[in-house]
Amino acid sequence: MINILRSEWTKIRSVRSTVWTLVVTALLMLGFAVLIGFSLKSSAQGPVPGGDAIMSSLNGGIFASLSMATLGVLVISSEYRTGGIRTSLMAVPKRLSLLTGKIVVFVAISLVVCVVASAGAIAAGLVILQPPSVEASEVVRAALGSGLYLAACGLFGLGLGTLIRHTPGAIVSAIALIMVLPTVSTQLPGTWGRTVSEHFTTNAGQLIVSGGSNGSLGPWSGYAVYLAWIAVALIVGAVLLQRRDA
C-alpha cells in the first residue's frame, strides 16, 4: 500500500490543476473573510461578538466547498479523460487498492490545506473585526470543523468522479448535491420534509462548522450523516470501478 500512496502523491503533486485548485480554495476562504469582515465592521453598531466574528470569517466555505469538490472530481476523472486510468490499472490491477490510495492521499492533503486555510480566514476576520473577547477553544473548534467539512466536500467530489467518470457531469452533480439541492430541500412540506431537509448532504454536514444543531442533528451526528452520503457515492463508484472495463 505504501507504494501506491507514494505513487498517488507523485501524481497529485505533479499536476498544476491540483496546486491551483488548492490555492483557489485558500484564496476564497481568505478573500471572503476579509471582504465580509470589512463590510460587517462598517455596518455593525458597536463591537462584533467573538463567536459571530469567527462564523462570518468562514463564509468563503460556500464556494471553497465547490473548489474542493472540483479537485476531488479531477483526481480521478482526469485519468479517465486522458486514458491514464489504464496505465494506473496496469500498475495496480487491484482496483480497490488504487481507489483507496487516491482517497487516502487526497484526504490527507485536503485536511491540511483546508484546516490551514480556515485558520487563516478566522485570523484575518478577527484582525479586521477586533471583537472584545475570543475563546481560543472556539477558534480551534471552528478551524477544525471547517477543515473537516471542506475535506469531506472534496471526498464527495472524488466519489462522484469515480461514479460518473466524466469531469463536467461529475462537477455538475457535485454542485447540485452540495449547493443547489440542499437549498431546494428546505422547501419540502411538513415535518417529514423538514426531517429530510435536515439530513440532506451539506445541510447536515455544515453543522460541524457552526457547532450548532438543526433540530434533528448536532455537529458530529450531522457530519456523520454527511459522510454517509459520501460513502454511498464512493461505494457505488467502487463497485462500478470493479465491474466496468477500463
Added chain:
Amino acid sequence: MTAIRATSLSKRYGATVAVADLSFDVEPGQVTGFLGPNGAGKSTTMRMILGLDRPSGGSVLVGGRPYAELRHPLRKVGALLDAKAVHGGRSARNHLLAIAQSNGIPDRRVGEVLDIVGLREVAKRRVGGFSLGMSQRLGIAAALLGDPEILLFDEPVNGLDPDGILWIRTLMRKLAAEGRTVFVSSHLMSEMAQTADHLIVIGRGRLIADTSVREFIGRSSQGYVRVRSPRLAEVAELVKVGELHPDHLRVTAMNTLEIGTLTARAGLPLEELTFVPPSLEAAYMELTKDSLEFSS
C-alpha cells in the same frame, strides 16, 4: 515456459462479438506478431491480457497467472497501449516516477529508461507538448521501467517517421534476443515481415493462423509472372493460361523462360517479363479477405 496463454478467450459488447473463442500461446525469446485488419479484436485481446477488460468467456494467463494476481505486475509485464493516453500536464519524469513507485521500482530506474529511449533532455517538459514519436518513446520507457520479461506493444509504429519505425523495430529485436517475450500487434503485414518470427493472425475476433513467418508465406501464397507488351491481347491469346489485367498479364502456370520462348517464337515484343515473388502482404490479403470488417 509459455509467457502468455489465451484459452477460448472471448469478448462481447452487447450483440457485437469483438473476440470469439480465441486460443493461442506466446513464447519467450522471439517477436510474436499479432496481426489482423483494423477492428479484428487485437486491442481488445491485449486489454484482456492486461486485466483491463473482463473476458466474456475463457481466460488468459500471463506467466501462468491472471494479470490481476501478479504482485508487482510491471516487473513481470510491460505494455504500451496508447501512447497519447497520458496526463498532458505532467512532466515525463514525474509520469514515469509515479508508475515506478506504484510497483516499488527504484527511482533511479526512471533516469535509466529515459536514457534508453533518448528522452533524458526533455525529462522535465510537460508531456502534453510531446510529438507522437516522443510520446511513443515515453510509452516504451514506461513499459521498460520494471525490466519485465514480457512486453506487449499495441500498434507501436503507427504514425511514426522512418527513423522512429527503425528504432522500435531494432529495440523489439533486441528485447527478444535477450530472451524476453515480445508480443506486438499491427495491421501492417509488411511491418511484421521485418520484425516478427512468429505470427498470430486474427480476423473478426477469430484465429486465422498461428504459424512461423516462413511457413505463413509458403503456405498461403505463390508468386506469379508479370508480362507487359504493346500487343498484350495477342500475348494473352498465345499464353492462354494468363489472367488479363488492363496493363499487364498475370501468369502463374508458366515460368519466365516458357513465356519468353513462346512469345519470341511468335515474334511478339515484350516490355516486361518479371517473376513477382510471393509476399507476406499478398499472403495476408489472401487470408484476411473474408474477414475484413469493411471492404473497400
